[in-house]
Amino acid sequence: MTKKRKPLGILQWVIMAILFLITLSMLIPLLHILARSLSDPSQSTAMGGLEIFPRGFSLMNYQIIFSNPNIMPAVLNSIFITLVGTLINITLTIMAAYVLTRPGLVGKKILMVFFIIMMLFDPGIVPEYMVIKSLKLMGSQWSVILCQAVNVYYLIIMMRYFQEVPQDIYEAAKIDGAGHMRTLFSVAAPLAKAGIATLTMFYGVVRWNEYYRAGIFISSISKVPLQVILRRFVVDGDVTTLVGTQNLMDYNELVANLDFTALQYATIVVAVIPILIIYPFVLKFYTKDAMAGGVKG
Amino acid sequence: MKKALHRMWKDRILYLILAPTILYFVVFRVWPMINMRLAFYDYNARGPWTFAGLKYFKLVFSSPAFGDILKNTLIISFMKYVLLFPFFVIFAIVLNELRLKRFRQYVQVVSYLPHFLSWVVIAGIWMSFLGPSPTDALNEILGWFGVAPVSLLTSKGAIRWVLFLCEGWRSLGWDSIIFFTTILNISPDLYEAAKMDGANRWNIIRYVILPALVIPMTTVFILNLGFFMSAGFDQVYNFTNNAVNSVIDILDTYINRVGIENAQYSIGTAVSLIKGVVGVVLVLMTHVTSKKLTGEGVW
Known part of the structure; x- marks a missing residue:
């Protein structure tokens, strides 16, 4: 390659800035959800939506959702x-x-x-x-x-x-x-x-990712997949299903108040992890050609 | 005829291999289609259904809600499948123009991801991003510019645009792949020829890249029309709330609410039948028109 490298013009920088903002709109919400789910519940209720680092690292939210008898069966x-x-x-x-x-x-x-x-x-x-x-x-x-x-x-x-x-x-x-x-x-x-x-x-x-038919055809809470439970919490605001009745009583004595939003985020993280595991393979097999293609013209 | 039969007998194993798939479609697709006669019948859980003629269609068309629902469906579909459409093409062209390859790959890796998240998760993410509290992401950003906090998810005026933006957010990367790979496959000779003629980047985009994109654009557009009567049920179903339901209630959410939640099976089926027939007619019409105009259809 003897081609002389021309400096990037203004237009290239403007385009890159716009694209970078678009990618931030995808990354920041995901990182924020991860951060808040890993935060200490007593501090995380005050977290701003743009914060991408946990406040006081804690696995409490995950302990709570996994000790809820509904979650583990739903994952399985x-x-x-x-x-x-x-x-x-x-x-x-x-x-x-x-x-x-x-x-x-x-x-x-x-x-x-x-x-x-x-x-x-x-x-x-x-x-x-x-x-x-x-x-x-x-x-x-x-x-x-x-x-x-x-x-x-x-x-x-x-x-x-x-x-x-x-x-x-x-x-x-x-x-x-x-x-x-x-x-x-x-x-x-x-x-x-x-x-x-x-x-x-x-x-x-x-x-x-299926939730709609599962929610209609399978009514019993012990048989539904995770997305159905997640929907009940995220969309319908049903706290009891996600946290579990027993947990609601137990943890309220330990912590002044639970961070329900962080519990919701922890469940989202659990629902997204398998996707993130698969994702590199999608890139490798399906979009390989698109990603490897050189700049032509 | 005899030859064909002979050939079929010789290939009998092949038909056997295909049989489970055919069986699946017959049970889970053809049978429901036959069940759609329920639109003309009164449902009876125990005995045979009784013929009701056009009763349920009259009921649907005379209900004041139906007009609004149809209007909402068409508006939301228009926004998602017509207004949003150019952005996928622009995104592909812009990606191709990027000179820093590393940066382009970064954009690709990030922008393809949202396509794989479930609608429940996406709703969770957007509710968090657009939440009403001053510390939620959007309001914090607005705060930097001195704008008061907003609650877009419960605003009748904003919610359709939220759906539009969210659809773009989810699909921008993934749905532009087909256009991007088409651009990558343009023969280098065409670029060379254009350069010989003294074409600059804009000329190349206008006279080399855009003409190459006509075929995939036609195909995608026709396929999109197949979704026109659906307007993206999963998104609306997960984003809706009492404050905004009247402006984003679409055919499929209506079918779900009336047909499943209220167990009004005949009405739900009647609306599905209207929706299905109109959807197929739309696709066939565009397919035929496009074949005549450009020689390109979907199949």
Whole structure:
């Protein structure tokens, strides 16, 4: 690179300043929530919304939410729904995408029209609720797991990944006498693993973040995922569900007053941690090309 | 015909592999669609439903709330899917113009993140940011300029703009990826040719980059119209409160409230049916128009 580096013009600096402010609007609220959740409850009620360092470090808020008998089961429910749900999502998506990308498949056009209709037309929550009722899945976590088993949009993305696998490889597998299941799982899937990894993460995030159907279909507090409990506290202002009746009595004697906002933030942190764990992999698999692209022109 | 049947028999394993997915859609999508006939029936939990004709549609259209709800839906959708739309394109172009690559990557890493947070968490974050107390983030900033504290989340005049900004905050990075990668894939020859003709940065954006973005812009725009009747239920559902509900009550929150919370199943279904049909017609119309005008559709 012998290109001479020109100094950055005013416009570049202005753009960078604006972009920096935008990123601050994303970072500061998150850091503030983390900071307040890690603060000493007796000091944190006075914290300003722009403070990003804890006041008097303490894990008290986390102790309180995890000693609430509702939280730990909710976390485990979320993990169960996410793991089983994502496994079903990705398995069905891979299988369907493989079939739909086989050359010369009879009825492919009709099938694609069918899937597009499924994508475009949403029957709405009430008719769906009726089906869950008819299937006797009300109150069961399987209602939520099964009712969102395949996303057509992700299915189409998966098909694109399979289309990029060179056709010769399928021919070779066929000559070796491999059946479709073997070709799919030991030839095609490994070659499309970037796509599978990406979609597994997308599905996983959707599963982890699900709250609406879980709130309707699963009513029992011991079976709902964390997001449902979080919603009751954040949106509906239901303190008892989050903190627990026993805790409310116990801790009020220890601390003059609890910082309910900080308790809410601690729960938000718990709900966000799995996303942050997944996030670097999303960047690595899905946005790698976008992030690596050099400046052209 | 015989050949096709023969081929299908030969591929029977393939259809078997596809079967679970088809079964899923039949049970959880087609069956609900069949259940939508409930819009024309009186619900009965124990026995068969009794035919009610257009009773529930008349009820919906004659209710004074429905007009407002439809209006709210269209206004919020217009803000989110039309007004916000250029910003994703601008963001992608601006990212591409950044010369400090490290800084660009930093912006990308941060701006893609909000897309992955649940709407419940986002509501929590925004409630904290826009809280009414003078120490909450926005009011503290306003305080530096001597502006009195505001409570935007409970302000009828501001709440739609809060939804608009929040949607932008969440999607700015992620939804611009498609435009950004399109820009990255523009052939270097085009830039060279433009430079030979003496084009400056603005000319390049105008005559090289923007034309390349027409195709993804069309696709995204048509797909967005598919969401037009939904207006982003999850966001509204988590941001709403008694003070502002009348200006942001949309079709889906209405369906949820009437159809699920009040168990008025037939009314909920009737509204879903109206919403679904209008949504599909919108997408098909735009798809056909766009195919005629630009040769580009969604499929």
